[in-house]
Structure formats: structure tokens, C-alpha cells
Amino acid sequence: MSKIHNAFTVLMGIPTPVVAAPMAGASGGALAAQTSAAGAFGFVSAGYLTPSRIQEELSLARALLRLTETDPLPIGVGYLAWQLEKDLASAAGLLNLALSNKVQAIWLAFGNSIGRWIDHVRSYDASSGREQRTLIFVQVSSVKEALIAIHDWKVDVLVAQGSESGGHGHSAAPPLLTLVPSILAVLPKDGPCLLAAGGLSTGGHVSSLLALGVSGVVLGTRFLMTEESFYNEVQKKMLVMANANSTVRTMAFDRARGTLDWPEGVDGRAIYNRTVKDMDDGVDIEIVRENFNKAVQNRDPDQILVWAGTGVELVTDIQTAQDVVRELHADMMEHLTLVSTLIAA
Ligand SMILES: Cc1cc2nc3c(=O)[nH]c(=O)nc-3n(C[C@H](O)[C@H](O)[C@H](O)COP(=O)(O)O)c2cc1C
Missing domain, CATH: 3.20.20.70 (Aldolase class I)
Structure with a gap:
């Protein structure tokens, strides 16, 4: 080679x-x-x-x-x-x-x-x-x-x-x-x-x-x-289906799962879904968290986290x-x- x-x-x-x-x-x-x-x-x-x-x-x-x-x-x-x-x-x-x-x-x-x-x-x-x-x-x-x-x-x-x-x-x-x-x-x-x-x-x-x-x-x-x-x-399938417009930089998933100790100015690029939308729309954080945790259990592509x-x-x-x-x-x-x-x- x-x-x-x-x-x-x-x-x-x-x-x-x-x-x-x-x-x-x-x-x-x-x-x-x-x-x-x-x-x-x-x-x-x-x-x-x-x-x-x-x-x-x-x-x-x-x-x-x-x-x-x-x-x-x-x-x-x-x-x-x-x-x-x-x-x-x-x-x-x-x-x-x-x-x-x-x-x-x-x-x-x-x-x-x-x-x-x-x-x-x-x-x-x-x-x-x-x-x-x-x-x-x-x-x-x-x-x-x-x-x-x-x-x-x-x-x-x-x-x-x-x-x-x-x-x-x-x-x-x-x-x-x-x-x-x-x-x-x-x-x-x-x-x-x-x-x-x-x-x-x-x-x-x-x-x-x-x-x-x-x-x-x-x-x-x-x-x-x-x-x-x-x-x-499910996460791998979401990656296969994703296109160039599917990702967004956000802190929505960190807020939903409670990983908030990142240094100032850090966020993450992930596939956009309802968790990001709800957070951006100002839905109550406790509701977003509850929905997110349920989605993780059910592997619901509409709300789970997929970094990409x-x-x-x-x-x-x-x-x-x-x-x-x-x-x-x-x-x-x-x-x-x-x-x-x-x-x-
Ligand atoms: C799922 C995932 C987890 C990551 N975790 C870390 C990490 O723990 N530490 C780190 O320095 N970078 C982490 N990164 C960022 C990578 O180091 C790297 O910068 C990034 O994946 C490069 O971009 P690409 O995913 O478009 O190839 C992570 C990236 C992804 C996709």
C-alpha cells in the first residue's frame, strides 16, 4: 500500500x-x-x-x-x-x-x-x-x-x-x-x-x-x-438519512440532559429535531427534559440527541x-x- x-x-x-x-x-x-x-x-x-x-x-x-x-x-x-x-x-x-x-x-x-x-x-x-x-x-x-x-x-x-x-x-x-x-x-x-x-x-x-x-x-x-x-x-439511521441542512449548533440537548459545565462559549452541532425546536420556542425546560428523557427510552428520532x-x-x-x-x-x-x-x- x-x-x-x-x-x-x-x-x-x-x-x-x-x-x-x-x-x-x-x-x-x-x-x-x-x-x-x-x-x-x-x-x-x-x-x-x-x-x-x-x-x-x-x-x-x-x-x-x-x-x-x-x-x-x-x-x-x-x-x-x-x-x-x-x-x-x-x-x-x-x-x-x-x-x-x-x-x-x-x-x-x-x-x-x-x-x-x-x-x-x-x-x-x-x-x-x-x-x-x-x-x-x-x-x-x-x-x-x-x-x-x-x-x-x-x-x-x-x-x-x-x-x-x-x-x-x-x-x-x-x-x-x-x-x-x-x-x-x-x-x-x-x-x-x-x-x-x-x-x-x-x-x-x-x-x-x-x-x-x-x-x-x-x-x-x-x-x-x-x-x-x-x-x-436509530441514531445511525438518522445519520444515514441526514443531509447538509439537517445539523445545527445548539445547547438545547445539553440543557435537556443537564450537561452544563462546558467552558463558556461552547455549544454543539447536532441533528435538528423537536428538542431543539421546543427549546428555541421557549417551552418550559422541565417539559422539554421530561419529553427528552422519554424519547431516549423509546429511541424516538423526533427528540433524541444525535451529534453530527x-x-x-x-x-x-x-x-x-x-x-x-x-x-x-x-x-x-x-x-x-x-x-x-x-x-x-
Ligand atoms: C458524537 C461526538 C462526540 C464528540 N466528543 C468529543 C469529545 O469528547 N472531546 C473532544 O475533544 N471532541 C469531541 N467531539 C468533536 C471531535 O473531536 C471533532 O472535532 C469533530 O467530530 C470533527 O467534526 P466531524 O464530526 O464533522 O468530523 C465529538 C464529536 C462527535 C460527533
């Missing part, structure tokens, strides 16, 4: 510059392991999971990748920094769980003390006496945040998240095609690898972003639409994670070949 050779693929030791995002409520050990097994890189989301559930997912990934207890684990774990900040007493334990499982990378986003968690990971590596250096991924949505991640935190991988993204993001995030060049303009030559996230779902998207200057991409929604993601059949990015329109079936990576790789190569033929001799 032909490979992409750039700073990111060399850093990660992978042929395909694609990352499956850590998606709270959706990315477990099977999704991460199968993504990495196919030559991209997968994350488990610690999200809202308990320590024992995180360990189960990491053990599942280890088993699927046929690794021994002591082998490094070629997947990452993503943390919602505000969840770590909510309970400082247990935060170190949550991070150590991933570190003691020798994951290749830690992903941090959405918090006010991200530097503190990065210091923790680096101290763990230094004091453990092991050779492995855990790679730090941080997701940002502005040049201001990017500069902090580059210069103060010295992250290994910076993820630029545009407004097209599925799931949570900054409500003021610019579109990806504006955000990426803005960050590239301030990225030092010896700076972190830059990845692009938001609304990407095809190999053509991947090759376009590589041509723009990033060294890899992060896809969420495309990997939600896999056999391995935790989304149920704008690229959802271009995905029309549910595949295995390995097939998604293989398809993206082949499609990306075809587009890159096409682009190279445009250059006159």
Missing part, C-alpha cells in the same frame, strides 16, 4: 494521516483499535465513562490488537478537560489509567486548566523511567488558543476544529478553511503537527486539507457511522471502521494523484 510520508505519519508510525476523534458516548476500544489496525489512529473517549469502563475499553482494544499486557497500546485516550476539573481528586487517577496502559497519545479539549493536565502527563512519563513519551493532542478553535498550545504547552499535535464539526466546539469557531490558514500563518517550522477537524468525511476532503498545508485530519461523524461506534441503530457534523450528507451507509479507513486512504490517494497531474511539466 502506498503511504503518506509527512511529519504526522512519521510521528505516529502510521501510513494514513487520519485520526478517529475521541467522541464522548461513541468511541470505545473497538472503534479505536480497528481504526489503528487499518493504518489510521483511533482514540477512546474517556468522556463520561467511569474508570472501570475506561479500563474495559482499553483492555478490549489490547485484545483486538492482539497485544500483551506490557506492549505499548497504539491508540489514544481523549479527555474532556472540564470533567477532570470537576473532580480534582480523581483527575490524576483518570489520566494515570490511560498512562499505565501505555497509550500512545492523550487528547485534551474543553477546559480551563489544560496546561495542568499536560504537566501531569509529562511528569508521569519522566518519573516512570520508561522510554515511551506520551504524545499530547490538544484541540483548539482560534489562533489565540493555538498560540498558547504551541508556545506555552508545547503540544505534539494541534487540532484545528472548525465550526462545521459534529459534537461540541466553540460557537465562535470560524469555518475550517479560514481557521487552518490562520493557524498555519503563526505555526513555527519546528512547531507541532497541525491537523484539521470539522465536516470532513471523504478522501477528497482529506487530500484537500493536506494540500492546504495540514499534516493530517480528524474525523468524528464519519466514524460515528461505523459498526463499532456506541451509537444505537456538516459532512454527514456525504456518508450514506454504515461500514466497519477498517473499511472506512481503507476507503478514505484509496480515495485520498486518487485525489492526490489527480492534483499532481495539474502541475505542468
Whole structure:
């Protein structure tokens, strides 16, 4: 198989510059392991999971990748920094769980003390006496945040998240095609690898972003639409049916389910339905909550939560994670070949 050779693929030791995002409520050990097994890189989301559930997912990934207890684990774990900040007493334990499982990378986003968690990971590596250096991924949505991640935190991988993204993001995030060049303009030559996230779902998207200057991409929604993601059949069917006009940025679902500790300015992109409409129309919050909880029990597509990015329109079936990576790789190569033929001799 032909490979992409750039700073990111060399850093990660992978042929395909694609990352499956850590998606709270959706990315477990099977999704991460199968993504990495196919030559991209997968994350488990610690999200809202308990320590024992995180360990189960990491053990599942280890088993699927046929690794021994002591082998490094070629997947990452993503943390919602505000969840770590909510309970400082247990935060170190949550991070150590991933570190003691020798994951290749830690992903941090959405918090006010991200530097503190990065210091923790680096101290763990230094004091453990092991050779492995855990790679730090941080997701940002502005040049201001990017500069902090580059210069103060010295992250290994910076993820630029545009407004097209599925799931949570900054409500003021610019579109990806504006955000990426803005960050590239301030990225030092010896700076972190830059990845692009938001609304990407095809190999053509991947090759376009590589041509723009990033060294890899992060896809969420495309990997939600896999056999391995935790989304149920109704949610997956809603994703298959969705088109480019189906998604909206909103806090309606967070208000309905009571997840309100996100940092200021964060909302999320999801499929529009009656929960959003009722919230926008000013229906009493207790009624919206009651209806939402009932809908979750009954899997009612009119009201349940389905996070999705704008690229959802271009995905029309549910595949295995390995097939998604293989398809993206082949499609990306075809587009890159096409682009190279445009250059006159
Ligand atoms: C269901 C879902 C859950 C997500 N959970 C997280 C998360 O826990 N942490 C995080 O940093 N980003 C999370 N994201 C955002 C992704 O990191 C990424 O930016 C986004 O999926 C990219 O856009 P796309 O979905 O259009 O590909 C989530 C996205 C989705 C779709």
C-alpha cells in the first residue's frame, strides 16, 4: 500500500494521516483499535465513562490488537478537560489509567486548566523511567488558543476544529478553511503537527486539507457511522438519512440532559429535531427534559440527541471502521494523484 510520508505519519508510525476523534458516548476500544489496525489512529473517549469502563475499553482494544499486557497500546485516550476539573481528586487517577496502559497519545479539549493536565502527563512519563513519551493532542478553535498550545504547552499535535464539526466546539469557531490558514500563518517550522477537524468525511476532503498545508485530519461523524461506534441503530439511521441542512449548533440537548459545565462559549452541532425546536420556542425546560428523557427510552428520532457534523450528507451507509479507513486512504490517494497531474511539466 502506498503511504503518506509527512511529519504526522512519521510521528505516529502510521501510513494514513487520519485520526478517529475521541467522541464522548461513541468511541470505545473497538472503534479505536480497528481504526489503528487499518493504518489510521483511533482514540477512546474517556468522556463520561467511569474508570472501570475506561479500563474495559482499553483492555478490549489490547485484545483486538492482539497485544500483551506490557506492549505499548497504539491508540489514544481523549479527555474532556472540564470533567477532570470537576473532580480534582480523581483527575490524576483518570489520566494515570490511560498512562499505565501505555497509550500512545492523550487528547485534551474543553477546559480551563489544560496546561495542568499536560504537566501531569509529562511528569508521569519522566518519573516512570520508561522510554515511551506520551504524545499530547490538544484541540483548539482560534489562533489565540493555538498560540498558547504551541508556545506555552508545547503540544505534539494541534487540532484545528472548525465550526462545521459534529459534537461540541466553540460557537465562535470560524469555518475550517479560514481557521487552518490562520493557524498555519503563526505555526513555527519546528512547531507541532497541525491537523484539521470539522465536516470532513471523504478522501477528497482529506487530500484537500493536506494540500492546504495540514499534516493530517480528524474525523468524528464519519466514524460515528461505523459498526463499532456506541451509537444505537436509530441514531445511525438518522445519520444515514441526514443531509447538509439537517445539523445545527445548539445547547438545547445539553440543557435537556443537564450537561452544563462546558467552558463558556461552547455549544454543539447536532441533528435538528423537536428538542431543539421546543427549546428555541421557549417551552418550559422541565417539559422539554421530561419529553427528552422519554424519547431516549423509546429511541424516538423526533427528540433524541444525535451529534453530527456538516459532512454527514456525504456518508450514506454504515461500514466497519477498517473499511472506512481503507476507503478514505484509496480515495485520498486518487485525489492526490489527480492534483499532481495539474502541475505542468
Ligand atoms: C458524537 C461526538 C462526540 C464528540 N466528543 C468529543 C469529545 O469528547 N472531546 C473532544 O475533544 N471532541 C469531541 N467531539 C468533536 C471531535 O473531536 C471533532 O472535532 C469533530 O467530530 C470533527 O467534526 P466531524 O464530526 O464533522 O468530523 C465529538 C464529536 C462527535 C460527533
